[in-house]
Amino acid sequence: MSGGGNGSAAVPTHIVMFPWLAFGHISPFAQLTRRLIVGSSDGVFRVTFLTAAGNVTRVEAMLAEAAGTVKVAPLDLPSVPGLPAAAASTAELSADGAELLKVALDGTRPQVAALLAELRPDAVIFDFAVPWVCDVAVPLGIKPLYFNVYSAATLALVAVPARCPGGRCPSAHDLMAAPAGFPSDSPLVTLPAYQAADLTYAYESFYSMPSVYHRFIPCFEGCAAAVMKTCAEMEGPYIDYFSAQIGKPVLLAGPVVPEPPQGELEERWSSWLSSFPENAVVFASFGSETFLPAASATELLLGLEATNRPFLVVLNFPKGADAEAELAARVPPGLEERVKGRGVLHTGWVQQQRILQHPSVGCYVNHSGFSSVVEGIAAGCRLVLLPMKTDQYINAAVFARELHVGVEVVRRGEDGWFGRDAVSDAVAAAMAAGGDGEGRKWREFLLDDAVQKGYATEFVRKLKDLVKVA
Incomplete structure (x- = not known):
């Protein structure tokens, strides 16, 4: 492997980032990339960021400050009937088009497999849409890490194994109640009918593909650990419940506060x-x-x-x-x-x-x-x-x-x-x-430089330790 998992400055640990093709997902992956680079003061990480070719210029701009240690690698999306040829993210698509974009992203598996075999990174941090990354990475000795861009509460309520007992997906009525073992003092123990009805989307299949839920579950089963952009101070009970449900370690990157904006207001x-x-x-x-x-x-x-x-x-x-x-x-x-x-x-x-x-x-x-x-x-x-x-x-x-x-x-x-x-x-x-x-109180917490640096440092330490384990 490029980094050998040793975390040395001479041979940097190589991480591949692979988000779903929505900028609501790409942006947190970019933020996590910057946190890795900034949190690693001894420069032990380098990153390859995978995205559709049509997103490369925009992603490079998002990662400009880390250009020396980050490379954005383009993926060519295969043609899918009904999907516009130039589509590269959900920003350009209807809800139905976003489902077809998943079909196209699944079609990049051979490209991703070839890239991982060539690059041999130490770990690949991937999104819910591509659980098959685990099947590609593990035989190559690459650690697959699932990155959750949602709140921990969302994952705990919607995507845990307890949501589908015996493999039976929940109805809208079922979704009005939390899954078994969910934190009992949460305001999410019961949901109003309109919210429960909206959540049924996560269990529906489109174009004969796995549902969102059935993409999440193999992510959890195949990953070496999950990464979350949150903290115990804000979501502790949900983090603990989720970790117990999947039986895997959870690495906390801390709540990601946006970097100060550039330039003056128009x-x-x-x-x-x-x-x-x-x-x-x-x-x-x-x-x-x-x-x-x-x-x-x-x-x-x-x-x-x-x-x-x-x-x-x-x-x-x-x-x-x-x-x-x-x-x-x-x-x-x-x-x-x-x-x-x-x-x-x-x-x-x-x-x-x-x-x-x-x-x-x-x-x-x-x-x-x-x-x-x-x-x-x-x-x-x-x-x-x-x-x-x-x-x-x-x-x-x-x-x-x-x-x-x-x-x-x-x-x-x-x-x-x-x-x-x-x-x-x-x-x-x-x-x-x-x-x-x-x-x-929460503003002071989020803007506390020591808190942010502490989370970044601890995340980097745990990531390096995880990568080192054979």
């Missing part, structure tokens, strides 16, 4: 935000791959109008959609005139970190993606949590009801409907005295 946003008092503005954004249905977006906008606060809303739509037409379908008649000067709607990319850090932004309405919530906490914003799917529902419960960070928008249990009053009430609660809950 003048148009800086000027507009600066026209309002400190902590006055509500910023609402739902990431690049969470799309609000028209009726939900309309209620959100009317709810923000009702707060009588200035607000900036970012709404995005699937690639190929007519963004102007989609936005028009969501904006209530007369809204733009009524909120002129204090309400702005935008579609497309924005400098989210810079906006969150602006002194005038006091509240962040978001979809409860784990990274987004951490970003909001780190920026010192009050949080309103409006999850729209799967792991987001779980994250919202953990942050709001266990860690006491953020206010959840109240929804109807049977179908998840929320109205404008629920939005305005949640913003009011978040912005009221004491509405930050324990946000300050």
